[in-house]
Amino acid sequence: xxxxxxxxxxxxxxxxxxxxxxxxxxxxxxxxxxxxxxxxxxxxxxxxxxxxxxxxxxxxxxxxxxxxxxxxxxxxxxxxxxxxxxxxxxxxxxxxxxxxxxxxxxxxxxxxxxxxxxxxxxxxxxxxxxxxxxxxxxxxxxxxxxxxxxxxxxxxxxxxxxxxxxxxxxxxxxxxxxxxxxxxxxxxxxxxxxxxxxxxxxxxxxxxxxxxxxxxxxxxxxxxxxxxxxxxxxxxxxxxxx
Amino acid sequence: xxxxxxxxxxxxxxxxxxxxxxxxxxxxxxxxxxxxxxxxxxxxxxxxxxxxxxxxxxxxxxxxxxxxxxxxxxxxxxxxxxxxxxxxxxxxxxxxxxxxxxxxxxxxxxxxxxxxxxxxxxxxxxxxxxxxxxxxxxxxxxxxxxxxxxxxxxxxxxxxxxxxxxxxxxxxxxxxxxxxxxxxxxxxxxxxxxxxxxxxxxxxxxxxxxxxxxxxxxxxxxxxxxxxxxxxxxxxxxxxxxxxxxxxxxxxxxxxxxxxxxxxxxxxxxxxxxxxxxxxxxxxxxxxxxxxxxxx
Numbered sequence: 001x002x003x004x005x006x007x008x009x010x011x012x013x014x015x016x017x018x019x020x021x022x023x024x025x026x027x028x029x030x031x032x033x034x035x036x037x038x039x040x041x042x043x044x045x046x047x048x049x050x051x052x053x054x055x056x057x058x059x060x061x062x063x064x065x066x067x068x069x070x071x072x073x074x075x076x077x078x079x080x081x082x083x084x085x086x087x088x089x090x091x092x093x094x095x096x097x098x099x100x101x102x103x104x105x106x107x108x109x110x111x112x113x114x115x116x117x118x119x120x121x122x123x124x125x126x127x128x129x130x131x132x133x134x135x136x137x138x139x140x141x142x143x144x145x146x147x148x149x150x151x152x153x154x155x156x157x158x159x160x161x162x163x164x165x166x167x168x169x170x171x172x173x174x175x176x177x178x179x180x181x182x183x184x185x186x187x188x189x190x191x192x193x194x195x196x197x198x199x200x201x202x203x204x205x206x207x208x209x210x211x212x213x214x215x216x217x218x219x220x221x222x223x224x225x226x227x228x229x230x231x232x233x234x235x236x237x238x239x240x241x242x
Numbered sequence: 243x244x245x246x247x248x249x250x251x252x253x254x255x256x257x258x259x260x261x262x263x264x265x266x267x268x269x270x271x272x273x274x275x276x277x278x279x280x281x282x283x284x285x286x287x288x289x290x291x292x293x294x295x296x297x298x299x300x301x302x303x304x305x306x307x308x309x310x311x312x313x314x315x316x317x318x319x320x321x322x323x324x325x326x327x328x329x330x331x332x333x334x335x336x337x338x339x340x341x342x343x344x345x346x347x348x349x350x351x352x353x354x355x356x357x358x359x360x361x362x363x364x365x366x367x368x369x370x371x372x373x374x375x376x377x378x379x380x381x382x383x384x385x386x387x388x389x390x391x392x393x394x395x396x397x398x399x400x401x402x403x404x405x406x407x408x409x410x411x412x413x414x415x416x417x418x419x420x421x422x423x424x425x426x427x428x429x430x431x432x433x434x435x436x437x438x439x440x441x442x443x444x445x446x447x448x449x450x451x452x453x454x455x456x457x458x459x460x461x462x463x464x465x466x467x468x469x470x471x472x473x474x475x476x477x478x479x480x481x482x483x484x485x486x487x488x489x490x491x492x493x494x495x496x497x498x499x500x501x502x503x504x505x506x507x508x509x510x511x512x513x514x515x516x517x518x519x520x521x522x523x524x525x526x527x528x529x530x531x532x533x534x535x536x537x538x
Binding site: 048050069070071074075079080082086087088089090091095098099100102103146150 | 414
Protein backbone atom coordinates (compact mmCIF):
# COMPACT_ATOMS: atom_id res chain seq x y z
CA UNK A 1 0.00 0.00 0.00
CA UNK A 2 2.79 2.36 0.95
CA UNK A 3 6.24 2.23 -0.51
CA UNK A 4 8.96 4.65 0.47
CA UNK A 5 12.23 4.64 -1.44
CA UNK A 6 15.36 6.56 -0.51
CA UNK A 7 13.49 9.24 1.42
CA UNK A 8 15.63 12.06 2.80
CA UNK A 9 14.28 14.95 4.83
CA UNK A 10 16.41 17.96 5.70
CA UNK A 11 15.91 20.80 8.10
CA UNK A 12 18.33 23.32 6.65
CA UNK A 13 21.73 21.68 6.55
CA UNK A 14 20.67 18.88 8.91
CA UNK A 15 19.41 15.66 7.43
CA UNK A 16 16.89 14.39 9.95
CA UNK A 17 15.99 11.39 7.82
CA UNK A 18 18.53 9.86 5.49
CA UNK A 19 17.78 7.59 2.57
CA UNK A 20 15.21 5.44 4.25
CA UNK A 21 13.12 2.87 2.47
CA UNK A 22 10.15 1.12 3.94
CA UNK A 23 6.98 -0.63 2.94
CA UNK A 24 3.59 -1.07 4.53
CA UNK A 25 1.36 -3.85 3.24
CA UNK A 26 -2.40 -3.39 3.24
CA UNK A 27 -4.12 -4.70 6.36
CA UNK A 28 -1.01 -4.87 8.51
CA UNK A 29 0.40 -2.90 11.41
CA UNK A 30 3.98 -1.86 10.85
CA UNK A 31 5.93 -0.11 13.55
CA UNK A 32 8.80 2.31 13.43
CA UNK A 33 10.72 2.21 16.68
CA UNK A 34 13.90 3.78 17.97
CA UNK A 35 15.18 6.34 20.41
CA UNK A 36 14.07 9.91 20.77
CA UNK A 37 15.33 12.06 17.89
CA UNK A 38 15.90 9.14 15.54
CA UNK A 39 13.71 10.73 12.87
CA UNK A 40 10.56 8.68 13.37
CA UNK A 41 8.15 11.60 13.65
CA UNK A 42 9.92 13.41 10.83
CA UNK A 43 9.33 10.37 8.66
CA UNK A 44 5.61 10.43 9.43
CA UNK A 45 5.48 14.15 8.75
CA UNK A 46 7.13 13.61 5.38
CA UNK A 47 4.52 10.95 4.62
CA UNK A 48 1.79 13.45 5.58
CA UNK A 49 3.44 16.13 3.48
CA UNK A 50 3.90 18.50 6.39
CA UNK A 51 7.64 18.55 5.74
CA UNK A 52 8.95 18.23 2.18
CA UNK A 53 11.02 15.32 0.99
CA UNK A 54 14.47 16.48 -0.07
CA UNK A 55 15.05 13.31 -2.06
CA UNK A 56 13.34 10.02 -2.61
CA UNK A 57 9.90 8.83 -3.57
CA UNK A 58 6.70 8.01 -1.74
CA UNK A 59 4.29 5.70 -3.51
CA UNK A 60 0.79 5.19 -2.15
CA UNK A 61 -1.41 2.60 -3.80
CA UNK A 62 0.95 2.68 -6.74
CA UNK A 63 0.66 6.44 -7.14
CA UNK A 64 3.54 8.86 -6.62
CA UNK A 65 2.43 11.23 -3.89
CA UNK A 66 5.83 12.72 -3.08
CA UNK A 67 4.76 16.20 -4.12
CA UNK A 68 1.14 16.23 -3.06
CA UNK A 69 0.10 18.77 -0.43
CA UNK A 70 -0.98 17.58 3.03
CA UNK A 71 -4.70 18.02 2.36
CA UNK A 72 -4.46 16.12 -0.91
CA UNK A 73 -2.85 13.25 0.95
CA UNK A 74 -5.68 13.24 3.47
CA UNK A 75 -8.09 13.01 0.54
CA UNK A 76 -6.07 10.04 -0.73
CA UNK A 77 -6.56 8.33 2.63
CA UNK A 78 -3.30 9.01 4.46
CA UNK A 79 -4.26 10.30 7.88
CA UNK A 80 -1.92 11.13 10.70
CA UNK A 81 -2.80 11.19 14.38
CA UNK A 82 -0.01 13.43 15.57
CA UNK A 83 2.17 13.24 18.60
CA UNK A 84 0.82 15.44 21.36
CA UNK A 85 -2.69 14.80 20.01
CA UNK A 86 -3.25 18.37 18.75
CA UNK A 87 -6.92 18.39 19.59
CA UNK A 88 -8.59 21.70 18.76
CA UNK A 89 -8.88 22.85 22.36
CA UNK A 90 -11.32 25.69 21.81
CA UNK A 91 -13.73 23.58 19.78
CA UNK A 92 -16.15 21.01 21.14
CA UNK A 93 -15.57 17.27 21.02
CA UNK A 94 -18.25 17.06 18.36
CA UNK A 95 -16.65 19.79 16.27
CA UNK A 96 -13.29 18.05 16.52
CA UNK A 97 -14.90 14.91 15.11
CA UNK A 98 -16.53 16.98 12.36
CA UNK A 99 -13.13 18.36 11.47
CA UNK A 100 -11.84 14.79 11.30
CA UNK A 101 -14.36 14.16 8.53
CA UNK A 102 -13.41 17.40 6.75
CA UNK A 103 -12.43 15.63 3.54
CA UNK A 104 -15.31 13.16 3.63
CA UNK A 105 -18.74 13.58 2.05
CA UNK A 106 -21.33 14.95 4.48
CA UNK A 107 -23.57 11.95 3.85
CA UNK A 108 -21.14 9.70 5.74
CA UNK A 109 -21.03 11.86 8.80
CA UNK A 110 -23.89 10.42 10.86
CA UNK A 111 -22.72 6.85 10.48
CA UNK A 112 -19.14 7.88 11.20
CA UNK A 113 -20.10 9.68 14.40
CA UNK A 114 -22.23 6.75 15.54
CA UNK A 115 -19.34 4.37 14.95
CA UNK A 116 -16.73 6.34 16.89
CA UNK A 117 -19.14 7.18 19.69
CA UNK A 118 -19.93 3.49 20.05
CA UNK A 119 -16.24 2.73 20.23
CA UNK A 120 -15.46 5.61 22.58
CA UNK A 121 -18.53 6.17 24.79
CA UNK A 122 -16.75 8.91 26.73
CA UNK A 123 -16.79 11.05 23.58
CA UNK A 124 -20.56 10.71 23.31
CA UNK A 125 -20.89 11.67 26.95
CA UNK A 126 -18.72 14.73 26.54
CA UNK A 127 -19.95 15.64 23.07
CA UNK A 128 -20.46 19.32 23.83
CA UNK A 129 -17.44 19.81 26.07
CA UNK A 130 -14.54 21.86 24.78
CA UNK A 131 -11.77 19.48 23.78
CA UNK A 132 -9.30 21.42 25.92
CA UNK A 133 -11.19 20.44 29.06
CA UNK A 134 -10.72 16.69 28.47
CA UNK A 135 -8.10 14.71 30.38
CA UNK A 136 -4.96 13.57 28.57
CA UNK A 137 -6.34 10.08 28.02
CA UNK A 138 -9.66 11.40 26.76
CA UNK A 139 -7.85 13.75 24.40
CA UNK A 140 -5.91 10.82 22.99
CA UNK A 141 -9.19 8.95 22.46
CA UNK A 142 -10.54 12.04 20.73
CA UNK A 143 -7.46 12.31 18.54
CA UNK A 144 -7.81 8.68 17.49
CA UNK A 145 -11.56 9.00 16.95
CA UNK A 146 -11.00 12.16 14.91
CA UNK A 147 -8.44 10.34 12.79
CA UNK A 148 -10.89 7.50 12.19
CA UNK A 149 -13.56 9.97 11.09
CA UNK A 150 -11.36 10.60 8.04
CA UNK A 151 -11.80 6.92 7.04
CA UNK A 152 -8.07 6.42 6.65
CA UNK A 153 -6.73 3.83 4.26
CA UNK A 154 -3.39 4.24 5.99
CA UNK A 155 -3.30 5.49 9.55
CA UNK A 156 -0.08 7.12 10.72
CA UNK A 157 -0.04 6.93 14.48
CA UNK A 158 2.62 9.02 16.19
CA UNK A 159 3.49 8.13 19.79
CA UNK A 160 -0.07 7.42 20.88
CA UNK A 161 1.00 6.31 24.36
CA UNK A 162 3.23 9.27 25.11
CA UNK A 163 2.59 10.86 28.47
CA UNK A 164 -0.23 8.52 29.45
CA UNK A 165 -0.58 6.52 32.66
CA UNK A 166 0.20 2.79 32.33
CA UNK A 167 -3.43 1.75 32.41
CA UNK A 168 -4.25 4.15 29.59
CA UNK A 169 -1.23 2.97 27.62
CA UNK A 170 -2.74 -0.50 27.73
CA UNK A 171 -6.12 0.89 26.60
CA UNK A 172 -4.50 2.67 23.66
CA UNK A 173 -2.66 -0.46 22.54
CA UNK A 174 -5.86 -2.46 22.92
CA UNK A 175 -7.46 0.01 20.54
CA UNK A 176 -4.59 -0.41 18.07
CA UNK A 177 -5.08 -4.17 18.34
CA UNK A 178 -8.80 -3.81 17.65
CA UNK A 179 -8.15 -1.62 14.65
CA UNK A 180 -5.70 -4.18 13.34
CA UNK A 181 -8.30 -6.92 13.73
CA UNK A 182 -10.68 -4.75 11.76
CA UNK A 183 -8.21 -4.71 8.89
CA UNK A 184 -6.95 -1.14 9.40
CA UNK A 185 -3.53 -0.52 7.91
CA UNK A 186 -1.32 1.31 10.41
CA UNK A 187 2.16 2.72 10.51
CA UNK A 188 2.91 3.12 14.19
CA UNK A 189 5.69 5.23 15.65
CA UNK A 190 6.51 4.46 19.26
CA UNK A 191 9.22 4.83 21.80
CA UNK A 192 7.50 2.08 23.74
CA UNK A 193 9.10 -0.48 21.44
CA UNK A 194 7.94 -3.54 23.35
CA UNK A 195 4.26 -2.65 23.13
CA UNK A 196 4.63 -1.53 19.53
CA UNK A 197 6.26 -4.79 18.46
CA UNK A 198 3.55 -6.79 20.18
CA UNK A 199 0.84 -5.32 17.96
CA UNK A 200 2.88 -5.23 14.76
CA UNK A 201 3.58 -7.75 12.09
CA UNK A 202 6.65 -5.98 10.77
CA UNK A 203 8.95 -3.39 12.24
CA UNK A 204 11.71 -0.97 11.34
CA UNK A 205 14.27 0.30 13.83
CA UNK A 206 15.52 3.85 13.27
CA UNK A 207 18.60 5.50 14.65
CA UNK A 208 20.12 8.84 13.69
CA UNK A 209 17.81 9.24 10.74
CA UNK A 210 18.54 5.83 9.27
CA UNK A 211 16.86 2.48 9.34
CA UNK A 212 19.31 0.19 11.06
CA UNK A 213 17.25 -2.95 11.40
CA UNK A 214 14.07 -4.37 10.02
CA UNK A 215 12.15 -7.58 10.05
CA UNK A 216 9.07 -9.39 11.24
CA UNK A 217 8.12 -8.05 14.67
CA UNK A 218 8.32 -11.52 16.24
CA UNK A 219 11.84 -11.93 14.99
CA UNK A 220 12.98 -8.52 16.21
CA UNK A 221 11.54 -9.22 19.62
CA UNK A 222 13.77 -12.23 19.97
CA UNK A 223 16.86 -10.49 18.57
CA UNK A 224 19.33 -10.11 21.43
CA UNK A 225 20.63 -6.80 20.06
CA UNK A 226 17.12 -5.37 19.93
CA UNK A 227 16.31 -6.67 23.37
CA UNK A 228 19.37 -5.14 24.98
CA UNK A 229 19.11 -1.81 23.16
CA UNK A 230 15.39 -1.12 22.90
CA UNK A 231 13.48 -3.50 25.07
CA UNK A 232 15.70 -3.60 28.12
CA UNK A 233 14.54 -5.85 30.92
CA UNK A 234 10.95 -5.47 29.96
CA UNK A 235 10.91 -8.60 27.82
CA UNK A 236 11.97 -10.99 30.56
CA UNK A 237 8.66 -12.72 30.26
CA UNK A 238 7.86 -12.99 26.55
CA UNK A 239 5.21 -15.56 27.45
CA UNK A 240 2.98 -12.74 28.65
CA UNK A 241 2.09 -11.84 25.09
CA UNK A 242 -1.65 -11.59 25.44
CA UNK B 243 -32.20 63.93 29.37
CA UNK B 244 -33.20 64.01 25.75
CA UNK B 245 -29.72 65.02 24.79
CA UNK B 246 -28.33 62.04 26.66
CA UNK B 247 -30.81 59.67 25.04
CA UNK B 248 -29.98 61.15 21.65
CA UNK B 249 -26.29 60.66 22.27
CA UNK B 250 -26.81 57.06 23.38
CA UNK B 251 -28.63 56.37 20.15
CA UNK B 252 -25.90 58.08 18.15
CA UNK B 253 -23.32 56.00 20.03
CA UNK B 254 -25.15 52.88 18.99
CA UNK B 255 -25.05 53.94 15.33
CA UNK B 256 -21.39 54.82 15.18
CA UNK B 257 -20.51 51.92 17.49
CA UNK B 258 -22.06 49.46 15.06
CA UNK B 259 -19.81 50.80 12.30
CA UNK B 260 -16.77 50.51 14.59
CA UNK B 261 -17.86 46.99 15.45
CA UNK B 262 -18.17 46.01 11.80
CA UNK B 263 -14.75 47.46 11.03
CA UNK B 264 -13.26 45.68 14.03
CA UNK B 265 -14.70 42.20 13.41
CA UNK B 266 -12.82 42.04 10.13
CA UNK B 267 -9.69 43.34 11.78
CA UNK B 268 -9.88 40.83 14.61
CA UNK B 269 -10.75 37.92 12.31
CA UNK B 270 -7.37 38.06 10.59
CA UNK B 271 -5.62 38.51 13.89
CA UNK B 272 -7.44 35.53 15.39
CA UNK B 273 -6.46 33.25 12.55
CA UNK B 274 -2.93 34.41 11.79
CA UNK B 275 -1.83 36.30 14.89
CA UNK B 276 -0.97 39.10 12.49
CA UNK B 277 -2.25 42.64 12.54
CA UNK B 278 -3.28 43.69 9.08
CA UNK B 279 -2.57 47.40 9.19
CA UNK B 280 -3.93 47.84 5.67
CA UNK B 281 -7.43 47.09 6.95
CA UNK B 282 -8.17 50.80 7.31
CA UNK B 283 -7.04 51.47 3.74
CA UNK B 284 -9.41 48.77 2.49
CA UNK B 285 -12.13 50.47 4.53
CA UNK B 286 -11.40 53.73 2.69
CA UNK B 287 -11.30 52.15 -0.75
CA UNK B 288 -14.54 50.31 -0.07
CA UNK B 289 -16.26 53.61 0.66
CA UNK B 290 -14.72 55.44 -2.29
CA UNK B 291 -15.46 52.68 -4.78
CA UNK B 292 -19.10 52.61 -3.63
CA UNK B 293 -19.21 56.35 -4.15
CA UNK B 294 -17.75 56.00 -7.62
CA UNK B 295 -20.30 53.33 -8.51
CA UNK B 296 -23.13 55.56 -7.37
CA UNK B 297 -21.87 58.87 -8.71
CA UNK B 298 -20.06 57.98 -11.91
CA UNK B 299 -21.55 54.65 -12.89
CA UNK B 300 -24.99 55.80 -11.82
CA UNK B 301 -25.85 52.72 -9.80
CA UNK B 302 -28.28 52.54 -6.96
CA UNK B 303 -26.65 52.23 -3.55
CA UNK B 304 -28.36 48.85 -3.16
CA UNK B 305 -26.29 47.53 -6.02
CA UNK B 306 -23.19 49.59 -5.33
CA UNK B 307 -22.99 48.39 -1.72
CA UNK B 308 -22.59 44.67 -2.45
CA UNK B 309 -20.32 45.34 -5.44
CA UNK B 310 -17.99 47.62 -3.48
CA UNK B 311 -18.01 45.13 -0.61
CA UNK B 312 -16.99 42.40 -3.01
CA UNK B 313 -14.29 44.65 -4.43
CA UNK B 314 -12.93 45.22 -0.93
CA UNK B 315 -12.90 41.46 -0.41
CA UNK B 316 -10.82 41.06 -3.56
CA UNK B 317 -8.42 43.69 -2.23
CA UNK B 318 -8.07 41.39 0.78
CA UNK B 319 -7.03 38.53 -1.47
CA UNK B 320 -4.48 40.80 -3.11
CA UNK B 321 -3.20 41.89 0.29
CA UNK B 322 -2.75 38.32 1.40
CA UNK B 323 -0.98 37.40 -1.81
CA UNK B 324 1.36 40.37 -1.87
CA UNK B 325 1.94 41.36 1.74
CA UNK B 326 1.52 38.19 3.79
CA UNK B 327 1.79 34.92 1.85
CA UNK B 328 5.39 35.43 0.67
CA UNK B 329 6.50 36.02 4.25
CA UNK B 330 4.57 33.23 5.90
CA UNK B 331 7.46 30.79 6.15
CA UNK B 332 9.69 33.27 7.90
CA UNK B 333 10.21 32.99 11.62
CA UNK B 334 9.49 36.70 12.00
CA UNK B 335 6.39 36.66 9.79
CA UNK B 336 4.29 38.43 12.42
CA UNK B 337 6.55 41.42 12.41
CA UNK B 338 7.47 41.43 8.73
CA UNK B 339 3.79 41.01 7.81
CA UNK B 340 2.95 44.00 9.95
CA UNK B 341 5.50 46.10 8.10
CA UNK B 342 4.48 44.96 4.64
CA UNK B 343 0.84 45.64 5.50
CA UNK B 344 1.81 49.21 6.35
CA UNK B 345 3.40 49.44 2.91
CA UNK B 346 0.21 48.16 1.31
CA UNK B 347 -1.81 50.68 3.30
CA UNK B 348 0.34 53.51 1.93
CA UNK B 349 -0.02 52.18 -1.61
CA UNK B 350 -3.80 51.82 -1.29
CA UNK B 351 -4.07 55.31 0.11
CA UNK B 352 -1.98 56.71 -2.75
CA UNK B 353 -4.15 54.89 -5.28
CA UNK B 354 -7.25 56.31 -3.63
CA UNK B 355 -5.74 59.77 -3.77
CA UNK B 356 -4.76 59.35 -7.43
CA UNK B 357 -8.16 58.06 -8.49
CA UNK B 358 -10.47 60.13 -6.35
CA UNK B 359 -8.45 63.21 -5.47
CA UNK B 360 -7.45 64.45 -2.04
CA UNK B 361 -10.62 66.34 -1.30
CA UNK B 362 -13.40 65.16 0.91
CA UNK B 363 -16.30 63.94 -1.20
CA UNK B 364 -19.82 62.83 -0.46
CA UNK B 365 -22.54 60.61 -1.80
CA UNK B 366 -24.89 62.54 -4.09
CA UNK B 367 -28.07 63.84 -2.52
CA UNK B 368 -30.83 61.29 -2.61
CA UNK B 369 -28.51 58.25 -2.63
CA UNK B 370 -30.57 56.99 0.24
CA UNK B 371 -33.99 58.46 0.75
CA UNK B 372 -34.04 59.69 4.31
CA UNK B 373 -37.02 59.70 6.61
CA UNK B 374 -36.73 61.42 9.92
CA UNK B 375 -38.52 60.17 12.98
CA UNK B 376 -38.93 61.96 16.28
CA UNK B 377 -39.49 59.48 19.04
CA UNK B 378 -39.74 60.78 22.61
CA UNK B 379 -37.60 63.72 21.69
CA UNK B 380 -34.93 61.61 20.03
CA UNK B 381 -34.31 62.12 16.35
CA UNK B 382 -33.59 59.01 14.32
CA UNK B 383 -33.17 58.85 10.56
CA UNK B 384 -33.91 55.90 8.34
CA UNK B 385 -30.30 56.09 7.20
CA UNK B 386 -29.06 55.54 10.73
CA UNK B 387 -31.44 52.66 11.26
CA UNK B 388 -30.38 51.17 7.95
CA UNK B 389 -26.72 51.42 8.94
CA UNK B 390 -27.29 49.66 12.23
CA UNK B 391 -29.37 46.97 10.58
CA UNK B 392 -26.83 46.30 7.83
CA UNK B 393 -23.93 46.27 10.28
CA UNK B 394 -25.82 44.01 12.69
CA UNK B 395 -26.89 41.70 9.89
CA UNK B 396 -23.33 41.34 8.61
CA UNK B 397 -22.01 40.66 12.11
CA UNK B 398 -24.70 38.05 12.80
CA UNK B 399 -24.08 36.37 9.46
CA UNK B 400 -20.35 36.32 10.14
CA UNK B 401 -20.85 34.83 13.59
CA UNK B 402 -23.14 32.11 12.27
CA UNK B 403 -20.79 31.47 9.37
CA UNK B 404 -17.82 30.98 11.71
CA UNK B 405 -19.82 28.88 14.17
CA UNK B 406 -21.79 26.66 11.87
CA UNK B 407 -20.37 26.24 8.40
CA UNK B 408 -17.70 23.87 7.21
CA UNK B 409 -15.42 26.71 6.11
CA UNK B 410 -16.13 28.61 9.32
CA UNK B 411 -15.05 25.63 11.36
CA UNK B 412 -11.95 25.23 9.23
CA UNK B 413 -11.13 28.90 9.90
CA UNK B 414 -11.41 28.23 13.63
CA UNK B 415 -9.29 25.10 13.29
CA UNK B 416 -6.55 27.04 11.49
CA UNK B 417 -6.79 29.73 14.18
CA UNK B 418 -6.22 27.09 16.85
CA UNK B 419 -3.43 25.17 15.18
CA UNK B 420 -2.29 25.39 11.59
CA UNK B 421 -0.52 22.08 11.92
CA UNK B 422 -3.54 20.26 13.30
CA UNK B 423 -5.75 21.76 10.60
CA UNK B 424 -3.29 20.69 7.91
CA UNK B 425 -3.23 17.11 9.21
CA UNK B 426 -7.03 17.05 9.18
CA UNK B 427 -7.01 17.82 5.48
CA UNK B 428 -7.69 21.54 5.61
CA UNK B 429 -6.15 23.51 2.75
CA UNK B 430 -4.59 26.02 5.11
CA UNK B 431 -3.49 28.51 2.46
CA UNK B 432 -6.97 28.49 0.97
CA UNK B 433 -8.52 29.10 4.36
CA UNK B 434 -6.16 31.98 5.06
CA UNK B 435 -7.07 33.54 1.70
CA UNK B 436 -10.78 33.14 2.48
CA UNK B 437 -10.21 34.79 5.83
CA UNK B 438 -8.67 37.81 4.14
CA UNK B 439 -11.51 37.92 1.64
CA UNK B 440 -14.14 37.96 4.38
CA UNK B 441 -12.22 40.31 6.64
CA UNK B 442 -11.61 42.88 3.92
CA UNK B 443 -15.16 42.66 2.58
CA UNK B 444 -16.43 43.55 6.05
CA UNK B 445 -13.87 46.35 6.32
CA UNK B 446 -15.02 47.73 2.96
CA UNK B 447 -18.67 47.49 3.99
CA UNK B 448 -17.84 49.41 7.16
CA UNK B 449 -16.21 52.10 5.00
CA UNK B 450 -19.35 52.51 2.91
CA UNK B 451 -21.57 52.78 5.99
CA UNK B 452 -19.15 55.24 7.56
CA UNK B 453 -19.19 57.40 4.44
CA UNK B 454 -22.98 57.36 4.39
CA UNK B 455 -23.23 58.11 8.10
CA UNK B 456 -20.87 61.08 8.17
CA UNK B 457 -21.73 62.11 4.64
CA UNK B 458 -18.03 62.50 3.88
CA UNK B 459 -15.35 60.35 2.31
CA UNK B 460 -11.67 61.14 1.92
CA UNK B 461 -8.56 59.15 0.99
CA UNK B 462 -7.25 59.57 4.53
CA UNK B 463 -10.46 58.71 6.34
CA UNK B 464 -9.03 55.35 7.28
CA UNK B 465 -6.62 57.00 9.65
CA UNK B 466 -9.32 58.17 11.97
CA UNK B 467 -10.68 54.68 12.38
CA UNK B 468 -7.43 52.75 12.28
CA UNK B 469 -6.40 53.44 15.86
CA UNK B 470 -9.97 53.21 17.08
CA UNK B 471 -10.35 49.84 15.42
CA UNK B 472 -7.18 48.65 17.08
CA UNK B 473 -8.44 49.95 20.42
CA UNK B 474 -11.77 48.20 19.85
CA UNK B 475 -10.24 44.79 19.20
CA UNK B 476 -7.90 45.14 22.17
CA UNK B 477 -10.86 46.20 24.26
CA UNK B 478 -12.94 43.24 23.12
CA UNK B 479 -10.12 40.73 23.37
CA UNK B 480 -7.77 40.10 20.46
CA UNK B 481 -9.22 37.58 18.04
CA UNK B 482 -12.68 37.51 19.61
CA UNK B 483 -15.51 38.31 17.21
CA UNK B 484 -18.22 38.95 19.84
CA UNK B 485 -15.57 40.92 21.71
CA UNK B 486 -15.03 43.16 18.69
CA UNK B 487 -18.76 43.81 18.37
CA UNK B 488 -19.10 44.60 22.04
CA UNK B 489 -15.91 46.66 21.99
CA UNK B 490 -17.17 48.65 19.01
CA UNK B 491 -20.38 49.54 20.78
CA UNK B 492 -18.59 50.37 24.02
CA UNK B 493 -16.17 52.59 22.15
CA UNK B 494 -18.89 54.36 20.19
CA UNK B 495 -20.91 54.96 23.35
CA UNK B 496 -17.97 56.27 25.37
CA UNK B 497 -17.19 58.70 22.56
CA UNK B 498 -20.62 60.22 22.32
CA UNK B 499 -21.16 60.24 26.06
CA UNK B 500 -17.99 62.23 26.46
CA UNK B 501 -19.32 64.79 24.04
CA UNK B 502 -22.68 64.84 25.83
CA UNK B 503 -21.19 65.24 29.28
CA UNK B 504 -18.39 67.70 28.55
CA UNK B 505 -20.32 69.60 25.92
CA UNK B 506 -17.37 69.71 23.52
CA UNK B 507 -15.81 67.18 21.20
CA UNK B 508 -12.27 68.10 22.25
CA UNK B 509 -11.99 65.31 24.77
CA UNK B 510 -13.74 62.67 22.72
CA UNK B 511 -10.75 60.58 21.72
CA UNK B 512 -8.95 61.14 25.00
CA UNK B 513 -11.81 59.74 27.05
CA UNK B 514 -12.42 56.82 24.70
CA UNK B 515 -8.80 55.77 24.97
CA UNK B 516 -8.84 56.30 28.73
CA UNK B 517 -11.73 53.87 28.95
CA UNK B 518 -9.65 51.41 26.97
CA UNK B 519 -6.77 51.90 29.36
CA UNK B 520 -9.00 51.45 32.40
CA UNK B 521 -10.61 48.26 31.10
CA UNK B 522 -7.25 46.76 30.28
CA UNK B 523 -6.06 47.47 33.81
CA UNK B 524 -8.92 45.35 35.12
CA UNK B 525 -9.00 42.77 32.34
CA UNK B 526 -5.63 42.61 30.56
CA UNK B 527 -6.94 40.20 27.93
CA UNK B 528 -9.89 42.44 27.04
CA UNK B 529 -13.61 42.10 27.68
CA UNK B 530 -14.01 38.69 26.06
CA UNK B 531 -10.36 37.73 25.64
CA UNK B 532 -9.37 34.20 26.35
CA UNK B 533 -6.74 35.24 28.85
CA UNK B 534 -3.99 33.83 26.69
CA UNK B 535 -0.91 35.94 27.25
CA UNK B 536 1.79 35.92 24.66
CA UNK B 537 5.33 35.31 25.81
CA UNK B 538 7.71 38.13 25.01
